[in-house]
Amino acid sequence: MRRFLVNASAGALLISMTQVAQAQDTPPAAQPADPGDIVVTAQKREENLQKVPAAISVVSAAQLDQRGVVNIQSLQQLVPSLNIKDSATTLDSSVFLRGVGTINFSIAAEPSVGFVVDGVTYARSGEAFGDLYDIERVEVLRGPQGTLFGKNASAGVISVVTRRPGDELGGFVEALATTDEEYKLRGAIDIPIAEGITSRFTGNYGWFDGTVRNITLDRTVNGYERWGARGMIVAEASPALTFTLIGDYRKQNSDCCAEVVGTTPAGALAGSLIGVDLKGDETREIRQNTLTRTKEKSWGVSLQADLDVGSAGTVTSITAYREYRNFGIRDGDFIDTVYNIAGGHQLDDFGPQPSETFTQEIRLASPGNQTLEYVVGGFYYNAKQQRTFQRDDIVCSATTLPPVSPGLAPCAPGSSTLRFPSAVGTFGSTIESFAIFGNLTVNVNDWLRLIAGGRYTHDNVDAFNNRIPATNGGGPGLLNVGANYDLSTSNDDFSGRVGVQADISDELMTYATYSQGYKGPAFNVFFNQNAGQLDPIAAETADAYELGTKFKTADGKLTLNTALFYAKYDNFQANSFVNLAGSVITQLTNAGSVSTKGFEIESVIRPSREFTFNAGLSYTDAQIDEFNLPPNAPAGSSTRRGEQLPLAPTWKGNVGGLWTIETGGFANVEIGGQVALTSDQVSSLEANPVTRRAITIDGYVVVDANIALVDPDGVWRVNFIGRNLTDESYATLITPGGPGGSFRYLLPRDVDRYFGVNVRFNY
Template identity: 50%
Template sequence: MTNISNGSLLRAAFLTALTGVSAIALCAPAMAQETAPVPAAADDAGGIDIVVTAQKREENLQAVPLSVSVVGGEAIAAQGGVNLENAQYLVPSLNFRKGGTSLNQALFLRGVGTINFSIAAEPSVAAVIDGVVLSRAGEGFGDLVDIDRIEVLRGPQGTLFGKNASAGVVSMVTKRPEDSFGGTVEASYYDSNEYRARATLNIPLGENIRSRVTGFYSEYDGNLRNIALDRKVNGYKHYGVRGVIEADLSDAVTVILRGDWRKANDDCCAEVIGTVPTNAAAAALSGTNINGDETRRVNQNLLTQTKEESWGVSMELNAELGNQTITSITAYRKWDNTEIRDGDWLDRAYVGLNQLHDIGPQTSKTFSQELRLSSPSGNFFEYVAGLYYSRAESQRQFTRDSLICSASTLAAVSPGLIPCSTALGVSTIRSVTGTTDYGSIFTNMAAFGQVTLNVSDRFRAIGGIRYTADQLEGNLIRQTNVGGASAGGINPNFDAGIYNNGSPVAGTPNGLPVQLKKVNDNWSGKAALQYDLTDDTMGYASYTRGYKGPAYNLFFNLGTSGAGVIAPETVDAYEVGLKNSLFGNRLILNLTGFYAKYNNYQANNPDIVAGVVVTRLTNAGTVSTRGVELDMMYQPSRAFSLNGGLAYTDAKVDQFRLPPGATEAQRVPNGTRLANAPKWKGSLGATYKIETSGFANIELGAQGSYQSSQLYELSPSAAVRAGTTVKGYGIVDVSAGLVSPDNGWSIRAQVKNLFDQSFASSIVSGGPGGSYRYIIPREADRYFGVTARVNFGSEK
């Protein structure tokens, strides 16, 4: 008789239920689509009307008792945006933590997020595209292609969106096919050899079948000069395709098939050394003109790169089942990412300065299934209920190669700086190599529901609950040619899974791979009250209990002290808000106050492992965030519009918890501001259209953003915190364009960072000789671009 575990039985029963309801949906009569285009301008009556799906059903933005910011796809395009990094300049509560590769980047909302270096940990801000939750943060940083809008939901959203939304959700909604033929061809040039091209076709395939396909290509040389390789770096090359087919199977059943494929080859992001090292590395870096965030040169003999390929397919089915609406979203995604990194930031190995090069290919795949049942709107009792299942697998092979010498007969290139040589008898050089294979499997099942009681025409009560069952599996095995003590940043000493030239290292128990497993469940939910104070003003108050599942700190240099499970993170959040639609909906003014307390906060903290500065995930204790947010949209006429926002965020450590094996010197003081959490952040944009009655109308635009100082490293050292703090800065973009009266063509010119304000998008410790490493984004320099676009058919 076959043995089947309880977990396997539960998964089988859960998937059987999902499949059964999907089959019912295919046979049922159906309903409207889940998402709809958001008007970017005032409606015919002159008012602003924005539809969102923040609560898994179509609703007017002003009727949703949540703090939501909506950014249209055209606004992102006007920013010259390539990915979500640019959205941070439009949404004040959103911050983007840039890393050396997309694996190491993260989103933060209200000062809370997870810098996710571990392969067995999840983000705190969920990235969602067309209803599909992306399992890993890096998957959400692809090109924003044919985007209709981005909805930013602030605060815990786990009731409807799941466990990796403990700080919020960024939901990307792509454009839908139309009933008539049309298309767009667009080409852009930005200085420093940046080229972009995109083409979209909207093709009806029959009376009830519509399709839309978009292809894109872009490339950029970069904003830094690598003097060792004599070339520009921090550029990219991206290309791919996205397509959607939408079919009305009957008057009541609609199915949407979506697919996308993307390939990226980035030489981003080389870290500049922004402060002068205290050792001989200072001479090796003298040609980089070290000057903080003004530094634009590196001297590295390995090209830091990210090579990435991703694709995904999904099927969304919407159907009526009596008066109810059933939605099924089935998705499969594949994401492969290879990180190549120069970890010594020098042009070669020197005596006492090891060369350290890393390469880490990772493969990831995710299957997910969501089923929802929704009641009609407008009744006394409204509800959304659903089931969710996902299985996300990742595997990585990370290799670190080091060249080490303690003496060399070569001549010094400057006092104290002597190159190593691989020639026999010249240097005491040796090559040290270590490879770690490690991976994770996240299995998640959930049942959720949210109800709204329309007590009166003005008063509503909302309640929601989610049950989550998690299973996390981890594996790790390491092989190295190092015996005994650590060398070259490679640690051979782990309880199991360590090999020395094919044989187990003496002192390890058995040389077997490390196998980890953790099972956990959780109840989370929300309660809210909503009241229409007037026909134009709605107020609400809510309490939310959020949850983020357990994690393991799997990374290359994992040691015994870091091998334990990272406990689940929970949050209690409170929010009050006023949503105002004034002057006949021409002015939207929304104000929100919030407070959230996170327990077992999962955060990366700097640590020394095998003589190398690393960041490892820990339960950092209790943290809190509180503040006020203001969102504004004003359109006094069709020719002129203003939009902007302002956020005050006070996010800090309440009670820091030392990780196992840490000393008191590693304690982060209570009251320390959280990383990636500026206290003040704001944006303001304006557009003005001039109708000339000639061959073209004129469009003018300006966008400004400002943020106060921002910490990047949550360190116990006051000196490190000061060194990794970016001072406050503001940037201004302007644009001007000619647009044909029928919107058939347009030419727009843009100046980014008009006042040439330099800044860093990341500063961390751990550079040679105690120096600090800076990442300098494209937006830190003034540049310009021109975009030409032709629209035809339905796209006009």
């Protein structure tokens, strides 16, 4: 057990340190008396955001609708300190908060930022990537959240709350179309079933052509087709007992996300990309003969029971089961032809990865406004994942075909000496966790509160890897040795939290907290795992300090929340790029100790009912403190102390506004805009300074705007949107290992300017 304490005297310090939540724009009938009031469930109970002693950003459905935003990736332009890494498949997408996250390709490791939807924990954050629809709000909790949310929240939590059913028959339909051929349909309906039983059913469909042209296949890629549905039934069995049953289903077929080669390959392989305009992150063409694509299907069901037990509080039970199926195909050589020189061979990957997760949480939360307020409970988690991965190569050693450019001759059956190496591996993991937790707030008097909490966790991690040796002499990215590994480890942890909270005045609250985070042990289980990579990777732990204030004027016209933070992570689990048998791969490792420190400021200003302004700014210094050198590193190797962590921009900020013009006619007018900036960031823990600079993503600014016509009675809305108005090109990841030592760029959805119109009808 690790000791923990906090300096309680820090509670009255500073008027500068926590975050602010984006304002929630609700219809007049649901608008609270104070327009600054936002209700969150960050502490497993409904509370006013301004009373919660933690850094939390809240993005409402109205904000997302205003900007035409309906996906998780776009949240990073609204929330300081949030960064999202896309991948060739959503399976490997990752979330970063305050510069900390996990670029994870291992099947036996978990994320650092937890993802929770309606109280249900998702095993992999990538399962939730895609469209957000019928959302009530998104809560982003920054910093370790181990006490209440557990081991996969060592850097924070994204909690999505969907809309609950209404009491009357009604709903909405909505359609979106853009100039770059993205189309979306959404709809929902509330159906009262019987006295005390209500339901809501939602559905969505989306199709996008893409942003990159594949010259070889003569088609546009990096688009998608997806659809999903969700149903919720709320039944009041008695005045004290309520059941909530939720089911959802999602399916996606996408030709995403092919990485563009943005720099010229060295030597003769420069001729392999003839016709491609290589311009770094401005490249929009590829030459790939295999269509990189992903097929996904996920579904889940949860049952929540809430029982009012009088003065003791409310007992809540959430039982959930989820399945996630991902089948990916990837062009791993990034060229369209086999050539007779090293680096000119073909490499394709494909295979399914099914997973299933069962979770059970039960907790007791006391009523609010008591001298002692508490949440106590238990949590069980069981996640099983398995992947069958096949890598096929084509290797050419001689050819009689004429060269297409100096030193570069193509190969083809009948005129070349070809080998077809291949290997198949099946690997997987079972991660089981038991936890008990509690959080206590002591209201010493009407202005001072003391906070204490803790969570005990026991983890069991089992993993296996069965791989046949590569056939036909091996090739790029293929080991000529088989694998037959069965691995197991377990770990116990206690994570604590203490703090003090004080109301300096009716408008100003300040707090100081010390919290611990925990991320369970892992194994570096992947296709080419070898005998030197069998040891478990130690559990990641965090010690975090936060000083914050939350200020809101009595009339709700100004909200200003700020935070100062410092967190140190030991046994930081990270990925780095390594070259294996001629192919660049990533490898999970215990990178050592890292730290992150900085400040966050968020504010909402409402000078009148017609105007709303919001702004956010974060400064994050996330760096390596002590780096674990690899085995057999040469004497005098750099400790790399002070290097920036991957995907941790020093500065992030956003500013936006909304002007509502009440015309007195058939429609009101809303004019909105948003500017988001991100400073330079590196893509991985790369040691070579030259490569490190090459994989640095330059800072960028994204400008969005919208003009909407809104029915004064709230029946219809027509929203004209513009995204990335300055046509700012940028990458979300830059990776070495392209043909001839070139670099690959992963491009986001909003990499180019586009316009659209969104029409909504409420009934």
